[in-house]
Amino acid sequence: MFYPFEMERYLETLLGERDPLLQEMEEQALKETIPVVTPTVGNFLNLLVHMNRAQSILEIGTAIGYSTIWLARAAERTGGYVTTIDLNKDRLRRSLVYFERAGLRERITAIEGDARKILPTLDSKFDFVFIDAAKGEYLDYLSHIYPLISSGGLLVVDNVLFRGWVVPGSDFAPKYERMVGGLRQFLQELCQNPEFSTTVLPFGDGVSVSRRIS
């Protein structure tokens, strides 16, 4: 995290008492170092789904289903449904147990596989897409996702500033060079796409929000 940890903690306190299942998942993710969105980002996703009255929601990168539950809880209120994709069989299996416990099993379709292979096979439009999978593959997902977003639909992407290293002049280990370069290219492409109106928010690990305007 590139902005003060205390600030994120403070923002978390403003969320109030979180539901025990989400708290359990946060603790589990921390214990196993499974990277999940921060509670403030989860809450933000939930708010955006509400605000946009999203009905069809697509997530790339389920892990154990933490962000999926934030999305699906909002979908309960909008009458929407969530499709989520992950290539990790074990994580996806565990997410199904959490969905069941959250009472959201009927609202979520979980697809196992590589998003780069699955996305081209999807033929329905989505009015909310959330990307949170392999950072170095974001550009690959984008070309497949563009045609899937309905007019007025939102595309939200996590980790776009990746520890702040995406900002030119940052210091990071050479092994991250490719990923950071990929994220820079991704943001360039997204922000310059005239079909989308985009903003990048420097909270969590950097979150981009784009709306399809044509």
Ligand SMILES: C[S@@+](CC[C@H](N)C(=O)[O-])C[C@H]1O[C@@H](n2cnc3c(N)ncnc32)[C@H](O)[C@@H]1O
């Ligand atoms: C950051 S975690 C997702 C966290 C989750 N969105 C949350 O906040 O609770 C990223 C996930 O993306 C999955 N992933 C990575 N590359 C993928 C790909 N090409 N297709 C599908 N899933 C992928 C990984 O298996 C991992 O579980």
